[in-house]
Amino acid sequence: MxxxxxxxxxxxxxxxxxxxxxxxxxxxxxxxxxxxxxxxxxxxxxxxxxxxxxxxxxxxxLPQFRRSWLTPRAFALFKKVAPKVSATEQVALDAGTVGWDGDIFTGRPDWHNLLINRNTGLTEEEQAFVDNQCVKAVSMCNSWDVAVERADLPAELWEFLKKEKFLGMIIPRKYGGLEFSAKAQSAVLQRLAANEMLMVSVGVPNSLGPGELLVKYGTDQQKDHYLPRLADGREVPCFGLTGPRAGSDATSLPDTGIVCKGEYNGEEVLGLKLNFEKRWITLAPIATVVGLAFRMFDPDGLLGEEKDLGITCALIPRDTDGMEVGRRHWPIGTPFMNGPIKGKDVFIPLDFIIGGKEMAGQGWRMLVECLSVGRCITLPSGAAGAAAAAVGMAGGFTRVRRQFNTPVAEMEGVQEPLARIAAQCYIAQSAVLQTANMVDNGEKPAVPSAILKYQLTEMQRAALTDAMDVHGGKTVTLGPRNYLGIGYSGSAVSITVEGANIMTRSLMIFGQGAIRCHPYVLKELAAKDNNDEKAFDDVFFRHAGLVFGNAARAFTQALGVGRADVPFDSTARRYAQGVARFSAAFGLCADAAMTTLGSKLKMRELVSARLGDMLANLYMASMVLKHWHESQPVEGESEVFEYSLTLLLHRTEHALDELLQNLPNRPVAMALRAITLPLGRHWHKPQDELTRRLARAMSTDTPLRAKLIRPTWHSEGDGPQENPIARYNTLLKDYERAEGIYRKVGKAAAKGELPMEALHPEEQFEAAYKAEILDEEEITFMRKYEEDVLDMLTVDDFPFDALARDKSTLVDHNPA
Incomplete structure (x- = not known):
């Protein structure tokens, strides 16, 4: 003993x-x-x-012992198995900054690093723009009209966007732009996401494109000429990056620019002869100035000895000879302005290179540095806005839609997707807001931008799918009354652009994070490249200490011993401790995967994807915790908070379990399971009672529903577009009164006090009024209420031949 x-x-x-x-x-x-x-x-x-x-x-x-015998052998082995980092990968690794994502990799996150930069919200000017100009813009367009009838925004809306400088949110004030914070840009795009074409049209010029590239890298002459014109809409920009053979792998550009002499404005100048073919370029059909990425070559040595200068970015006016622009692609769902650009022997002066000839060959660095910010704003904000709209529409519809004499929102089969929508909305809003706040505090969150792009666009797709499910026939029938179907069908677009989601998940999130965010790997690789054995010894054995530390933390915390000390209230504490526990497990498993697979890890995409899933869910859980910590919770918010954190930690543990099931080195996998999951899985999906409470909160007039839909367009505008969320809000305010009358009339019908042929609700109410079961005030209220409900449930129909574009192909189904 x-x-x-x-x-x-x-x-x-x-x-x-x-x-x-x-x-x-x-x-x-x-x-x-x-x-x-x-x-x-x-x-x-x-x-x-x-x-x-x-x-x-x-x-x-002890260094004095190991350096004589162990370090040389370990260094030699490391040089053999360590992955080789290509020049383009190195540029991507150098782009951006490491923040909270790096803390997660350590296995012992310091919450002070997360909470130190408190979100201070928008300025009065920014908030006024969101509440006024944004509401005006979104109310000026109808989804059916812009997607089907005209395949474009109305002319007066384009003029309004230019006049109010929507296209110049990122441009500094001294050039006539709005110079909004990242949080304000996100808020604008969330509000505009009620109409996908509008959100995309505003988002793209403020994301990766000529504006941002000029602000960061342009010459003074380029800035002075273009930025004021981009800010007020005199110039409409697009950026040509992807093509038929270069999609997500943008480094494989086949488009070329050959240094040569040519004529420009009647003079012979040194320039570039461009040949290119670009596809899927947003705003290309209407762009007046085209940003272009291409591979630059100098075969005759006109600029120096280097022949292959690399990827370069230039700015080309639309009317440049040899460039073909104006045709359109037809994006699924919403045919926003998107099309091809071609060029055959297009000559431009070297001055057209963004930043001048000194920036020749720097295009890849410029692009990845801009993407490290833009990718965490535009599409994630659109996704958060779409999720908020789904809350407003799905919650409202399921409350006023009755089946089996009860609102469908009271059916548990409907409550499950309703609760998921609410949680996805809450997670997306928290992640976008807090990451934008990081940008405003000087960070360039490269790995979080990939996390948000993948995770939030997938949440957008899932939330819209759930919303479609609970609407049933209402939203599978297209027409002006269908406020959901077009956005739902267009959600696939966000999945594919700015890096296809499959690639982002399987290659980028962990692949980039493992080297960039890990506290020691990048230093170990540098020691290898410099053949510095002493530096390797110092870093490698500190790394070993981290591995043992994470093993101890993961094991003890999984047993419930030595839980992390976290600066959160009693509601949030257990979830923050769960994040800390899985951070240690993630750090340990990441090191184990890199050690056992070495350079082969690049090709084991499913292993990399599951590690990326762990990192992503821990990051999003941290953002939800920070949002809860900083904001003033409303009544019922604890329910969506607990549901969201339970879901995210369940997903983290599920990814860990799948990783351990599939890690190729089985003895290592079994050891990791014994350390990280010694008692089996702990975090299960949210319980049914929590699901029921959350579903009811989002389908009734509650402070929580109001908070969740606040970022989207939830008020009536002064344009032609009628806002379905505003109409549902009005109905929900009257729901309790209406429900009491429904019950009263239902009881009367069950007792046989109403005519049996009175089957429609309107007929029952009128019969109840005649039988003096309802008084004058009640029947007046229910006539209006039921009229509004029926209007929201009604779908469109069209003349027989209205759907055929070619009327000559119509078959006569009713011959004389």
Whole structure:
């Protein structure tokens, strides 16, 4: 018994040392002390085990011992198995900054680093723009009209967008732009997301494109000429990056620019002869100035000795000879302005290169640096806005739509997707807001931008699918009354652009994060490249200490021992501790995967994807925690908060479980399972009672529903577009009164007090009025209420031949 007690105490002491990453010396002291105690009071085998452990730890952990025999061998092995980083990968790794994503990789996140930059909200000017200009813009267009009838925004809306400088949100004030914060840009796009074509048309010029590239890299002359014109809409920009053979793999551009002499404005100048074919370029059909990415070559050495200068970005006026622009693609769902650009032997002066000839070959760096910011704003904000709209529409519809004499929102089969929509909306809003706040505080969150792009556009698709499901026939029938179908069908567009989601998940999130965000890997690779054995020794064995520390933290916290100290209230504390626990498990598994697979990890995309899923869910959970910590919760918000965190931690644990099932090295996988999931899985999906409460909160007039739909367009505008969410809000305010009358009339019908042929609700109400079951005030109220409900439930129909574009192909189904 004494031996067992000493063994357990020794293990506990060693785990404490490991958890704190205290180094080799404290571990040696622990083993020596307990070895002596065991020699005096207990069994000799434990003494031998502890002394051997102390000797091995000294040989490995103490620099003066290991550098003579272990480090050279470890360094030689590392040089063989370490992945080779290409020049383009290195540029991507160097782009952006490391923030909270790096904390997650350590396995011991410092919450102070997350909470130090508090979200201060929008300025008065920014909030006024969101509440006024944005509402005016979205109320000026009808989804059916812009998607089907005209395949464009109305002319007066385009003029309004230019006049109010929607296209110049990122342009500094000194050039006539709005110079909005990242949070304000996100808020604008969320409000405009009620109409996808409008959101895309505004979002793209303020994301990756000529405006941002000019602000960051343009010459003074380029800035002075173009930025004021871009800000007020005199110039409409597009950016040509992708093509038939270069989609998500943008580095494989086949488009070329050859340095040569040519004529421009009647003079011979040094320039570029361009040949290119671009596809899927948003705003290309109406663009007046085209940003273009191409591979630049100087075969004759006109600029120097270098022949292949690399990817370069230039700015080309629309009317440049040889450039073909104006045709359109037909994006699924919403045919926003998107089309091809072609060029055959297009000559431009070197001055057209963004930043001048000094920036020749710097295009890839420019693009990835801009994407590290833009990718976490535009599409994620659109996704958050779409999710908020789904809350407003799905919650409202399911409350006023009655089946089996009850609102369908009271059916548990409907409540499940309603609760999911609410949680996806809450997660998306939290992640977008808090990441935009990081940008406003100087960060360029490259890895979080990939997380948000993938995760939030997938949530958008899922939320709209759930919304379609609960609407049933209402939204599968297209027409002006269908406020959901066009956006739903267009959600696939967000999945494919700015890096296809499959690639983003399987290659980018963990692939980039493993090197960029890990506290030691990048330094180890630098030591390898510099053949610096001493630097490698220092970093590698600190890395080893991190591995042991994460193993100890993951194991003890999985057992419920030594939970992390977190600065959150009682509602949030257990979830923050769950994030800390899985952060340690993630860090350990990431190191195990990189160690056992080495350079092969690049090709094991499913392994990389599951590690990326863990990182992504932990990041989003952290953003939800920060949002809860900083904001003033409304009544009922704890329910969507708990549902969201439970869901995210369930997804994290599920990804961990799948990773361990599929990690190729099975002994390592079994050891990892014993460490990270010693008691099996703990985080299950949200319970039914929480689902019911949350579904009811989003389908009735509650403070929580109001908060969730606040970012989207939820008020009546002063344009032709009628807002379905505003109409549902009005109906929900009257719902309790209407429900009491429904019950009164239903009881009367059950008692046989109403004519049996009165089947329609309107007929029952009139019959109840005649029978003096309802008074004058009640029947007047229900006539109006039921009229509005029926109007929201009604779908469109068209003349027989209205759907055929070619009337000559119509078949006469009613011959004389």
């Amino acid at each position: 004494t031996t067992l007690i000493l063994f357990v105490l020794a293990i506990a002491a060693l785990l404490t040392v490991m958890r704190r990453e205290a180094g080799a010396k404290p571990a040696i002291i622990v083993m020596v002390v307990f070895g002596l105690l065991s020699w005096i009071f207990a069994s000799g085998w434990l003494t031998l085990l502890l002394f051997l452990g102390a000797i091995a730890t000294a040989a490995i952990g």
